[in-house]
Each structure stands twice: as structure tokens, then as C-alpha cells.
Amino acid sequence: MGGGEFAELRAFMMIAETRSFREAAGRLGVTPSALSRTIKRLEGRLGHRLLNRTTRSVSPTEAGQLLYARLLPAVASLEEAVDDTLARRGDATGTVRLNLPRLAAEVLLMPRLAEFAALHPGIHLDIVLDDALSDVIGSGSDAGIRPQEMLEKDMIAVRLTPPFRNTVVGTPGYLAKHGVPQSPQDLKRHLCINYRWADSRQPYRWPFGGPDGPFEINVEGPFSVNDTGLLKEAALSGTGLACLSEPMVALHVVRGELVEVLEPWSKRYAGFFLYHPSRRQTPPALRALIMFLTESQASRGPAAPG
Incomplete structure (x- = not known):
């Protein structure tokens, strides 16, 4: 032609x-x-x-x-091919408002912000931490990062991480004093640090998987928080057991600061995805961010937060 x-x-x-x-x-x-x-x-x-x-x-x-x-x-x-080529050149400009939970920020974004800024000096990232997992587009964001189970309908979704598990953890000191739970039902006799969604008065029900399928239980403890970072710090202080995503505690488990319990009952999630409204209308700045995250994940894998 x-x-x-x-x-x-x-x-x-x-x-x-x-x-x-x-x-x-x-x-x-x-x-x-x-x-x-x-x-x-x-x-x-x-x-x-x-x-x-x-x-x-x-x-x-x-x-x-x-x-x-x-x-x-x-x-x-053809448009996508041209946009991809331009995005790789680092010429994209503009602001990208990105809504994501703290875990996704710690694992996917924060370890690589300096590299992205160096590759794309014309792009301004407006980062909104949102553990309540609110409506991304309705809140005025250009894109969001969510677990696959919480993606909004009719969106373009791009996988960023492999599947991961929820895990229950405590310090060696706490477990030596209070014992190691052998089943989720044993948590009734433990101090459990509750997580509460920012827009809810109800505490988070801890999710588990079993031979009869997934189930959830209510736990009790000395206090509740609505921030996963504080939740992790409370667990590290030895206050009690906490239910957190595997990537958030992996490094602390390797260091011996936290110990995973109830591993056979851990619930598995499909992983984090970035999603946005329309492929044909994707702004160059957002396309550059998507390409950076997907390519860096493919080459390095998710970073463990400290």
C-alpha cells in the first residue's frame, strides 16, 4: 500500500x-x-x-x-506501535494521576521511582495511596493498581505481578509467649491486630482457604488500624498477629523478624493489575508508565518492601 x-x-x-x-x-x-x-x-x-x-x-x-x-x-x-516507540524515547510529557494501595506502592512503584523519573523527565506522577480501594476513575485518577479480584468492569487490565498469598505473621517473641496457632480457629485465643477499611466501621475479616473452599473469620485484639504500614509495624513490635500480603512481609520473614503461621490455610490472590479506561485513548504519559512497569516487572520481579 x-x-x-x-x-x-x-x-x-x-x-x-x-x-x-x-x-x-x-x-x-x-x-x-x-x-x-x-x-x-x-x-x-x-x-x-x-x-x-x-x-x-x-x-x-x-x-x-x-x-x-x-x-x-x-x-x-498502528497507533499503539507508534505510541510505544515514542514512549520508549522518553519524549512523553504530562501528568499521570495513579491510585493504588500502599502495598502496591511499596512493592511496585517506590523502588523504581528514581529510574522512571530519569527515563521520563517530562512526566509528573501524582500518586494517591488508597487502601480503601475506592472508585479509581470516579475519583479523578487516570489509572489504578488493584488486585485482579477488585478490578472495575469494562477496563483495560495489564498484569503487573504474579499471584501472591495473604499470610498471618507474628514475631518469634510473640509466638514463644503465646504459642503457634495450628488452625484459623485457634486465632480466637490470640491477640490479633485488626485492619479496618478507611470508609468502614467494620474490621477486616481475615480470609483463608481450605479443602472446602475459601472462608473468612472475625478476629479480636488490642487495637485496629486503617493503614497497612502501621499494621506491619505493629506486628514487628510483637503486639500480636497480623494478616498481611506475602510481598509486604517477605523480607522480614527472610530476616527472621517475622514468622509465618497457618501457611496451609493461606488464601491465594491473582496478583496486581494496572487498569485504565480505553486503549485507543491512552495518553502518551500513561502509556510510558505502563510500559515501564510491565518491562521492569518482567526483568526484575516485584521488589520486597523494607
Whole structure:
């Protein structure tokens, strides 16, 4: 396909989307009369009338609708390829408002912020920590990071991490004093540090998996917090047992500062995904962030928070 033929198809796509010769011409930087001649050449070459024209409106004919449907994925793929190339150059500019829970920030974002800033000096990240997992788009964010189980419908989702588990942990000192629980039911005899969603008065029910399927239990303890960072610090202080995501405590378990208990009952989650409204409307700055996170995860894996 020559450049002229591609330009004709691009002109047709623009008219089909805007339903206006004048608006399409403005977007393409040509006059309406020149655009009309372009469409006539395309129709003559294909042997089909592609557009119904009246003095007030423009709409695709049946042949035009079929052509548009066939062209749409191809054009989207070309646009994506061009955008990906530009994103890798570091030329993208703009602000990306990203909503994510603290765990995702600690594991995925914070260890690599300096590298991203160096690669993309024209992008400003507006980071919103949100353990309440509120409506990302409704809150004015461009994208969100969530566990797959909490993704909003009709969104483009991009995997960022492999699956991970929820885990119950305590310090060696706490377990030496209070004993090691052998089943989730034993937690009734332990001091458990509750987590409470920021927008709820109800404490978090600890999730588990078993031979009969997943289940949840209520636990009791000396206090509740609505911040996972404080929850981890409380567990590290020896106050009691805490239920936290595996990536958040992995380094502390390796160091011997925390001990995992009830491992056979750990509930498994599908992992973290970044999601946003529409692939075709993805701003270059957001596309650059998505590419950076997916490529860095593929090469390094998730970083363990300290």
C-alpha cells in the first residue's frame, strides 16, 4: 500500500468517526473540498460508495461500515506501535494521576521511582495511596493498581505481578509467649491486630482457604488500624498477629523478624493489575508508565518492601 492510499483510508476513518467533512478536515489540516476529492478517489478505486452525504450530515454506507470495522483494529494497532516507540524515547510529557494501595506502592512503584523519573523527565506522577480501594476513575485518577479480584468492569487490565498469598505473621517473641496457632480457629485465643477499611466501621475479616473452599473469620485484639504500614509495624513490635500480603512481609520473614503461621490455610490472590479506561485513548504519559512497569516487572520481579 502506497502512502497516498493510506492517506485516503485515514481520511475516510476520520470522516466516519466525526460524521463531518468540516471537522475531519480541520483535524487533518486540509480543506473540506480537498478532503471530498480524496474520498471520491478512494470510492472510485474501491468501486463502492462509502459515505452517504446530505447538506446536514455524513454517515457510512453499508460498504463504508464494513470497511471501517475492518480498518479499526489495524489502525489501533498502528497507533499503539507508534505510541510505544515514542514512549520508549522518553519524549512523553504530562501528568499521570495513579491510585493504588500502599502495598502496591511499596512493592511496585517506590523502588523504581528514581529510574522512571530519569527515563521520563517530562512526566509528573501524582500518586494517591488508597487502601480503601475506592472508585479509581470516579475519583479523578487516570489509572489504578488493584488486585485482579477488585478490578472495575469494562477496563483495560495489564498484569503487573504474579499471584501472591495473604499470610498471618507474628514475631518469634510473640509466638514463644503465646504459642503457634495450628488452625484459623485457634486465632480466637490470640491477640490479633485488626485492619479496618478507611470508609468502614467494620474490621477486616481475615480470609483463608481450605479443602472446602475459601472462608473468612472475625478476629479480636488490642487495637485496629486503617493503614497497612502501621499494621506491619505493629506486628514487628510483637503486639500480636497480623494478616498481611506475602510481598509486604517477605523480607522480614527472610530476616527472621517475622514468622509465618497457618501457611496451609493461606488464601491465594491473582496478583496486581494496572487498569485504565480505553486503549485507543491512552495518553502518551500513561502509556510510558505502563510500559515501564510491565518491562521492569518482567526483568526484575516485584521488589520486597523494607
